[in-house]
Amino acid sequence: MKVNVRVWRQSGPDAQGAFEDFSGVDVLPDMSFLEMLDVINVKLEASGSEPVCFDSDCREGICGSCGAVVNGEAHGPGTRSTLCQVHMRSFKDGDTITVEPFRAKAFPVIRDLMVDRSAFDKIIQAGGFITARTGSAPEANAAPIGKQVADEAFDAATCIGCGACVAACPNASAMLFVSAKVSHLGMLPQGQPQRLARVEDMVAAMDAAGFGACSNHGECEAACPKGISLKFIARLNQDLVQAAFTRRS
Amino acid sequence: MELQSRAPEGPIETSWMRHRQAIRLVNPANKRKYHVIVVGTGLAGASASATLAQLGYNVSAFCFQDSPRRAHSIAAQGGINAAKNYQNDGDSIYRLFYDTVKGGDFRARERNVYRLAQISVDIIDQCVAQGVPFAREYGGLLSNRSFGGALVSRTFYARGQTGQQLLIGAYQALSEQIALGKVKMHPRTELLDVVVVDGHAKGIITRDLVTGAIRRHVADAVVLATGGYGNVFYLSTNAKGCNVTATWRAYKRGAGFANPCFTQIHPTCIPVFGDHQSKLTLMSESLRNDGRVWVPKRVGDIRPANQIPEEERDYYLERMYPTFGNLVPRDVASRAAKRMCDEGHTVVNGGLGVFLDFREAIQRLGRKVVDDRYGNLFEMYERITGESPFETPMKIYPAIHYTMGGLWVDYNLMSTVNGLYVIGEANFSDHGANRLGASALMQGLADGYFVLPYTIGDYLATQKAGGASVDHAAFADAEREVKARIDRLVSTRGKTSADTFHREVGQLVWDKCGMARTREGLREAIAKIPEIRERFWRDVSVPGSGATTNQALERAGRVADFLEFAEVMCRDALEREESCGGHFREEYQTPDGEALRDDVAFAHSAVWAYDGPDRPAVRHTEQLQFDYVKPSQRSYK
Structure with a gap:
């Protein structure tokens, strides 16, 4: 399946941010959401562009590193799940997915989806x-x-x-x-x-x-x-x- | 390379006590003059930092994560062993010691293991006092469960989140010391080199992962608690950030690397699917308490599990190992699963896997009890696979999970570099060639709370506090090398992401140096790795610069180290011409397919020493002595 991904890009805490569109990203339904971002990043890196910056570590829902607001929901669709445990089967072919950092005064953005x-x-x-x-x-x-x-x-x-x-x-x-x-x-x-x-x-x-x-x-x-x-x-x-x-x- | 274990002679029961009596102490008023660097904030690093600070030392702690609470210890599910004998089932310190030495296939140092078993009981007390919410009985007393490789119930647990709860306990103790000013915490900071001044580790060079700043840090001693190297295989149950960089940098500064080929395959992980998978997810070993492992008797039988009648199922662990059944140690269970799949009994269409079935447990205990015990694991499995283990058996397959090898340390946990201590999974001690379930948490906390805080004093007492300075030429040299390496990575401007190289080398070592190894395969890998490395340095693409947040650069630096380390791991596997624990050489097996050790030629730890960039690593050995547990062929039948 293919999805269109709008990702918040911001080069630093004081920089102006904006959405960047990645259209027609090829994904499998069993892929995790972060693996979808990995796919985008491998392509970006191979072409010499800077990858989307985001925190993640254990990728099994326990370390608390990952997190972003996906289509308006913290950690994306579904209940009781971290973002790393959201799978692409939660979306439909052709969906547009908007990804933003956690926003709060006490959590300043470091870069892209990474917050402090x-x-x-x-x-x-x-x-x-x-x-x-x-x-x-x-x-x-x-x-x-x-x-x-x-x-x-x-x-x-x-x-x-x-x-x-x-x-x-x-x-x-x-x-x-x-x-x-x-x-x-x-x-x-x-x-x-x-x-x-x-x-x-x-x-x-x-x-x-x-x-x-x-x-x-x-x-x-x-x-x-x-x-x-x-x-x-x-x-x-x-x-x-x-x-x-x-x-x- | 001098490999003096410094383990005390005499009766093993009193060796740790006598050792503590014999080592030097630092006067309480002088402790505050000493400064210790601790790298890593998992169970070992956080507990060590907190305890050293409580003792009065000044500590600088480092982690690459955004918070010390996120270290990968947090993902440990099943439990922590301790010889409390609360179940009155005949457990004792000696039995835990015996099980660990035997479980490690007689490749660990007896005296270290005995100390670990002794300390295990104190760990539980300490954690309960911190508020770690271990599982309890209705009467309010602590509950236990069984784990692989043991015939007693000695595992303390906190649902399926034992690692998380223990780590949060240590993190909270660490946080208290940070607030008191005794620990200076440096999150989002990565070690890129160890600085050795006149033969003594006196500092580190770090990169601030937010600003890109390269900094020098000086101390009177350096402690590495940086975890294992399982991610050399790319796909593993380790967190994405786990890496070999700290221990590999230390190795290149003179620390011997012991038994790198001793890697643990965990038998119960969710099977691999597709080509994009970024990591594997483990399902706790505790599931084997009540789950039964089976495959269809008929090759190529791909009917759904519930349609396969009882008499057409092969509960192969129960059949092959009637005494331990589903609770055989990890290496044994993993190899058996591989054998079943190699023979064509896989239950994953187009892939590899076996069933782990709870039907009988649900009938025997009721759904409620099973839910209490494993609910969160079942939920996690369902989230990933879309199938509920209450309805249909789990599908599982072995995956890389833990590494027993690591930097060589003596009984004081000091490496071959003076003043450089290594604790937790990062060192090689205690588990030999195979770690028993629920023993990693035990070892990490034993090292951090109860061993290192004593033994480091023995070294510090010989050092003048604040004797080293960041102005020493060794710091400048190390910093220059670190910067040159970063410059090289960001200026290569190739066409391939570091991740792509990582997958390639990972697949190679999984095929040739994974669950089963052969002389030929290892030689092939050893020939191929330098070729991948050469291509990496020619074609890696690291966009951006080193002077800012740059995750591509972080990944590339770690992959570069894995590409060097992988070669030594394969050489270690090649030169160890026997099978033991997690190291299975196909040439060395019994007629019924069990590991065949060679205690005459290989009852030693192999320790690799760096010999310069253009010469191969040199293999040294530390002979192991078994005074108490006589090596025998492990039998779980």
């Missing part, structure tokens, strides 16, 4: 951890954790930090990302000592990085390749309120 998501790392550095010096851990089975709590914490922990939630949000808010980490660690007994400091510090870092506020659109949950639930945002807000009343002056 280091703001996520800064949020984790602000408090997204449990302090546990190597070597000081108690015996692993010393503190049982009920399966239900463990499973729910796990659901939050599956976040891959891809940034689709931010790209999908009209406010470019990072609340789903932050709430996933706050909930993963805050539900576990090991995470209790730092629970309230964590939520305050992470939310402050999120605000400082230029992400917008959450106004409950729910687009983030719909775009999330791991199906992280909005309920974690509610959980974050509970912790935040509790922190406001009980911590620091």
Whole structure:
């Protein structure tokens, strides 16, 4: 089958960007979306033109490197999938496919589809951890954790930090990302000592990085390749309120 | 090349304890004067960086990904082994040690493996304390499952995302140290050379992948945690960015490269289709706990699986290996699948594959339990192939997955270059000729959390903190060479993308140095690789310049290194005239097709030393000594 691909090209963070059209790209239905971009790039490179720049690494939906807005949807068509796991069978022969970078103030474009998501790392550095010096851990089975709590914490922990939630949000808010980490660690007994400091510090870092506020659109949950639930945002807000009343002056 | 293992003599049970007692320590007040470079932020690199920083050292950490959280450890699915014996099924440190040495087909250093088994229990404690959400029983205690090559349940897991959860744990510990200022993190930065000053590794040369800037970084010691070289085969289960560049650059600066021919083929991957595939996807080995592998008895039987009656199915692993059945080690399972397909029993029309069937498990356990255990893997399979394993068996075929070979290290994890340490998959230790499932995560974290942080002190204590400077001529020379190489790549202006060369050499080594190897085939590959390399340097097209974000340049640089490395890998496979673990030479097999080791001539690690650009690499050996697990023919029957 053949598809027409419109790709956002931008040579640098401050450069003017524009769409470039690649028409009649030959693809197979079983090819992944990124393999379709590879086909375009091999041709570009062989002809001496610069390839379309995009992040990808594991190509099995777990590293969180890849991501673009395809036909208006973060990670493209289909639910609960990263872009690398979208296959060309999701499109029809002759389709025109528009590919843009994740757009958010806190995710500046580096080049073409590649964006800078280091703001996520800064949020984790602000408090997204449990302090546990190597070597000081108690015996692993010393503190049982009920399966239900463990499973729910796990659901939050599956976040891959891809940034689709931010790209999908009209406010470019990072609340789903932050709430996933706050909930993963805050539900576990090991995470209790730092629970309230964590939520305050992470939310402050999120605000400082230029992400917008959450106004409950729910687009983030719909775009999330791991199906992280909005309920974690509610959980974050509970912790935040509790922190406001009980911590620091 | 001097290959002193420095493994302590005496009773193996106390060798690590005695060694720690004997090595030098750095006074806590002096630790903050030392600076360590750690390249790579996977399980080994992130855990080492975090732990070194907690100890007080200053760390500079590097990764080529946009965030340290994305290193390829994240893709490990199945689990991590530890000799906790929580299942009360007779596990012990000795048994994990024994299984690992045997599973590695008696080509690993016993004392390293014993230490690994001892440390395994501490890793689980550490990870739980960090909040890693391992699977639990209803009573709240940790759950385990079985993995290939073991008769006990010692694998801890986090659904099918164990690597992700362990890496996020290490990444969070690393992030805390970054915030404290003890680690300076350099993401989107690639190592392009190791700088050796008067015989000691004192720094690296990097390229900023965003701006193209070439920089010098100096330290008191350098740690490589840069993963394996499986992508030399082009199609592998490795992430696209995985490469041999860091270890290959170190090799060219004097670090011996050990056992490059020991590559692991994972038996359960989604089969190859078409010519455009960019990578292969692994389906966790844990699936073999409940899945049954079979092919139709009749050659050329291409009926849909569900139409093939029970009596016309050959559950060949259960038939050939009744004791271990579907849980034989990876190399054994892979070769059996290849044999079935070679004999014409493939289940993929126009391709190669066998079935992995869950019908019996669904009947026995119910769909809910199977979904709990493997749900996300089934979903991933369905997403890629369009078929649900609940309805029809998976189709699988072996693919390159892991590399046991790597830079040679002593018991302290130091390479043959002073002050250059190598941890995780990047080194050659512990797994011998074949790695058991769920042991890579164990080794990466053992090296990073619990071995390197002690042993590096033994070296640093002999070094004057801050003794080296980026102004040394060795830095200038290395930087000049790096720049010259980039200039050459971007000025060739040929007609072929680096990817095209990568596919070509990948297909060649898969055919000649993959699952089965022959003297003739290897000689052919060794003759062909220099020819591809020559063509690459004449005809590669790298558009753009080195002074900006340039992914074509990144790819080309990595392919250039694979094109050199591939030759040494094939030479290693040629000179090892035996079959062991993942290295199967067709000339050396038992009458029933099992690997035939030669313990008289080859009970050693082969270590390749660089001897200049115009001379072939030189093969050295480290003799292996087996005081505890006596080499025998591995039997899983």
